[in-house]
Amino acid sequence: xxxxxxxxxxxxxxxxxxxxxxxxxxxxxxxxxxxxxxxxxxxxxxxxxxxxxxxxxxxxxxxxxxxxxxxxxxxxxxxxxxxxxxxxxxxxxxxxxxxxxxxxxxxxxxxxxxxxxxxxxxxxxxxxxxxxxxxxxxxxxxxxxxxxxxxxxxxxxxxxxxxxxxxxxxxxxxxxxxxxxxxxxxxxxxxxxxxxxxxxxxxxxxxxxxxxxxxxxxxxxxxxxxxxxx
DNA sequence: ACTAATCTAATCATACGCGGTATGATTAGCCCATTAGT
Numbered sequence: 092x093x094x095x096x097x098x099x100x101x102x103x104x105x106x107x108x109x110x111x112x113x114x115x116x117x118x119x120x121x122x123x124x125x126x127x128x129x130x131x132x133x134x135x136x137x138x139x140x141x142x143x144x145x146x147x148x149x150x151x152x153x154x155x156x157x158x159x160x161x162x163x164x165x166x167x168x169x170x171x172x173x174x175x176x177x178x179x180x181x182x183x184x185x186x187x188x189x190x191x192x193x194x195x196x197x198x199x200x201x202x203x204x205x206x207x208x209x210x211x212x213x214x215x216x217x218x219x220x221x222x223x224x225x226x227x228x229x230x231x232x233x234x235x236x237x238x239x240x241x242x243x244x245x246x247x248x249x250x251x252x253x254x255x256x257x258x259x260x261x262x263x264x265x266x267x268x269x270x271x272x273x274x275x276x277x278x279x280x281x282x283x284x285x286x287x288x289x290x291x292x293x294x295x296x297x298x299x300x301x302x303x304x305x306x307x308x309x310x311x312x313x314x315x316x317x318x319x320x321x
Numbered sequence: 322a323c324t325a326a327t328c329t330a331a332t333c334a335t336a337c338g339c340g341g342t343a344t345g346a347t348t349a350g351c352c353c354a355t356t357a358g359t
Binding site: 152170171195 | 326328329335343344
């Protein structure tokens with residue numbers, strides 16, 4: 092622990108105290124906070140809070156100029172080697188220890204700020220993904236509804252066709268392929284039974300059109316594109 | 322391997338402005354912090 096005495100010479104720390112025994116020592120098991128409180132209380136009850144380094148017990152804020160110079164230096168290099176520390180301290184009229192502490196705090200606070208920003212970005216992405224999922228679920232529901240309608244229409248057509256023609260191998264009476272997709276597949280290729288479109292066709296005018304192409308707003312196409320499915 | 326210097330993370334204490342935030346300072350490090358010089 093001697094290195095800390097050297098690093099923080101003005102600190103009110105008694106190296107001979109069992110509190111500061113290196114590597115835990117006698118203080119092992121005692122909560123640091125309780126230890127500090129006790130130490131602080133002992134100090135306040137003692138000689139009136141005077142630091143043993145003779146410094147001002149009250150915390151002094153760094154001037155704007157000092158902070159600006161430290162910030163400038165921090166932007167150049169986050170780590171602080173001894174030479175730079177001593178030079179900065181001399182330049183700003185500070186204790187090298189103060190410069191070291193300032194850099195330590197600055198690094199810590201910079202890191203927490205970065206983490207906060209990262210969290211914000213991730214949260215934004217998460218929210219967008221949730222919204223996207225809702226849209227996809229809505230789209231799936233719409234597709235299922237349309238599939239049901241299509242299947243009903245198909246059943247009607249088949250029963251109507253059965254009365255005046257014999258079909259086989261998936262072809263109709265005219266030998267055309269009606270549907271290559273599985274009825275149970277939500278995204279299968281099938282006939283376009285879009286209301287309105289169907290009205291302009293005769294019973295035998297079957298079209299071979301992918302389901303997604305039946306949507307005038309191309310919304311399905313957009314979603315598929317997003318996922319590289321098309 | 323040993324040691325000093327330095328680091329991170331957590332926390333405390335105080336300044337500034339009125340409860341909470343910003344910031345300087347302190348402490349521990351536990352399969353015993355890591356890094357660099359000797």
